[in-house]
Amino acid sequence: MLLVRNRLVPALRHQWSIGRRTLGQQASFDLEDGDEKYRELNQMYVDMFTPKAADALSKAEGLEEKQKISDLNELNNDMNCLLNVGYPKLTAEELRKKVELPGKFILQSLSNNPYFNLAVENYVFTNTPLSASPELSFANQRLLFYINRDSVVIGKNQTLWKEVHLKTVQERGYEVLRRFSGGGTVVHDLGNVNYSFLTSREDFSREFFNRLIIAGVQRSAPDIALDLNNRGDIVLGDRKVSGSAYKIARGKAYHHGTMLIQSKLDQFRGLLKPESIDGVTWNCNSVDSVRSQVQNVPLESVQQFIDMVVEEFRRVFCSDEVEDIPVFYCDEDVTINGEIREYMTLLESDNWKYRKGPKFEIHLQSGNYSMTVERGIIVESSIPALLGWSFQSFIDGISDFKDVDEKLIT
Amino acid sequence: MFGVARAVVGRSSAAGVLRVFARAQSSNALTKTGLPFTYSGAGPSTVLYTSQHEWIAAHQDGTAFVGITRYAADALGDATYVELPETGSSLEKGESLGSVESVKSASEIYQPVAGEVVEANAALEEAPQLINKDPMGDGWIAKIRIGDASELQSAELLTLEAYERSLKEDQHE
Numbered sequence: 001m002l003l004v005r006n007r008l009v010p011a012l013r014h015q016w017s018i019g020r021r022t023l024g025q026q027a028s029f030d031l032e033d034g035d036e037k038y039r040e041l042n043q044m045y046v047d048m049f050t051p052k053a054a055d056a057l058s059k060a061e062g063l064e065e066k067q068k069i070s071d072l073n074e075l076n077n078d079m080n081c082l083l084n085v086g087y088p089k090l091t092a093e094e095l096r097k098k099v100e101l102p103g104k105f106i107l108q109s110l111s112n113n114p115y116f117n118l119a120v121e122n123y124v125f126t127n128t129p130l131s132a133s134p135e136l137s138f139a140n141q142r143l144l145f146y147i148n149r150d151s152v153v154i155g156k157n158q159t160l161w162k163e164v165h166l167k168t169v170q171e172r173g174y175e176v177l178r179r180f181s182g183g184g185t186v187v188h189d190l191g192n193v194n195y196s197f198l199t200s201r202e203d204f205s206r207e208f209f210n211r212l213i214i215a216g217v218q219r220s221a222p223d224i225a226l227d228l229n230n231r232g233d234i235v236l237g238d239r240k241v242s243g244s245a246y247k248i249a250r251g252k253a254y255h256h257g258t259m260l261i262q263s264k265l266d267q268f269r270g271l272l273k274p275e276s277i278d279g280v281t282w283n284c285n286s287v288d289s290v291r292s293q294v295q296n297v298p299l300e301s302v303q304q305f306i307d308m309v310v311e312e313f314r315r316v317f318c319s320d321e322v323e324d325i326p327v328f329y330c331d332e333d334v335t336i337n338g339e340i341r342e343y344m345t346l347l348e349s350d351n352w353k354y355r356k357g358p359k360f361e362i363h364l365q366s367g368n369y370s371m372t373v374e375r376g377i378i379v380e381s382s383i384p385a386l387l388g389w390s391f392q393s394f395i396d397g398i399s400d401f402k403d404v405d406e407k408l409i410t
Numbered sequence: 411m412f413g414v415a416r417a418v419v420g421r422s423s424a425a426g427v428l429r430v431f432a433r434a435q436s437s438n439a440l441t442k443t444g445l446p447f448t449y450s451g452a453g454p455s456t457v458l459y460t461s462q463h464e465w466i467a468a469h470q471d472g473t474a475f476v477g478i479t480r481y482a483a484d485a486l487g488d489a490t491y492v493e494l495p496e497t498g499s500s501l502e503k504g505e506s507l508g509s510v511e512s513v514k515s516a517s518e519i520y521q522p523v524a525g526e527v528v529e530a531n532a533a534l535e536e537a538p539q540l541i542n543k544d545p546m547g548d549g550w551i552a553k554i555r556i557g558d559a560s561e562l563q564s565a566e567l568l569t570l571e572a573y574e575r576s577l578k579e580d581q582h583e
Contacts, residue, residue, distance in 0.1 A: 157509075180516065248517035285535060286491065287490050
């Protein structure tokens, strides 16, 4: 699809611009002429995307062209598989119905936008119904999968500047997000898949889903011996392959986590800060990340992992009453509504990213600076001029403070 | 009683299961030595519970204290951070009053009745573990001025007895 578009686009654009200019310059009775041009254009689209018409075209244009087109088709098929173009995506309205009605389902996002994915997760979590009555056990478990482009994701109650080398992260093009759940900082890339299991608060247990994952992988790939460590994280040998975090609200809970499959781990280096850096003292009660050595699970693709977990999820949750648990797909371009957009805006906002974390004090040895920061704003400072500044703008302008060693803090 | 509760916590974090707490029966009663109880000489006029495991202790003068129950605190495990509400904020019933983070989970706390936050328990900033030590007393989360005392009559708010009965029902599911 992409390739076809690449080839088509310049030609199309040319036609469009001619069409528009004609329309603009000539009087309205010439619209027929414009219509004709659009019809031509439409026909061209139809020709290009209808196999029969494409065939006819190639016959008319000779063997060489035919060869080109079949190559193109082949490439297109490959691209389709790669880009999941063939997967039926839910519209926002369809998603709303699936979420608000009782029942179990699996939802895989085809978007790599971390803001969209965390927003969809929150949307499903918020709108999933509780049991109709307290006597009935909860039956609306949901399982989500999403893969984010390069991102650093901190826990809800963490101090951003303490966890992340912000400057490096931004220079390397990573997004920085504060999620809605607790826990520590993780790095996402396209080789990492995120799972999210939603259940009731009463049924929630921290280990349940990680045990399900281990069982699922064990069943399909017996030589990969995943295990749980004493913090409930999935490990392979002595290295962590997955990080978990949880959210509990209004009778429901979710457990979400990362799973490293084909992540470019060498590129993660230098993004997250070590536990302490000489010359900087933090005094805060925010939640600290637990640093761990990580590695990938040796599977062929993230999709292979998803398939294994889907199979195990069905094994555990299908029953006489629940014969099948469907898998749905969503994407940013069609599965979007006001509420999801609202969560995206919140996640993207400076208020949420930079002003949400706990109060902290920081002391910098070079320059002997001290400041207290509350809700992202400097409320006490050894440099009076900084009072009332946001801490982030202090960081942005750090090079103006010649006696501060930038490396300590950015 | 305290020893029993801690033992239960230990077991729960090992098993990772939330359901085993109803045995710590009367521990969801207000601690008689904590501020939520001693605020007025006669003690609170009423103590009620929500299905989301918050308690509210209301005093004659319209002041009330809000916290999370022993059941919830035990189920969450060791608190590492308590997100407190801003003093002066007016919150509707059901709005988020704050959250407790423990063992990587962020758990929301909701306002049981509409009211204005008069004070947040600053002791929790320095010592979030107070939530586990004494959730029904010194681990209170917010002191509020109740907007409309008649909201305390709401059928959604449970007596201690009804709350603990609901915990048992959950367990027997």
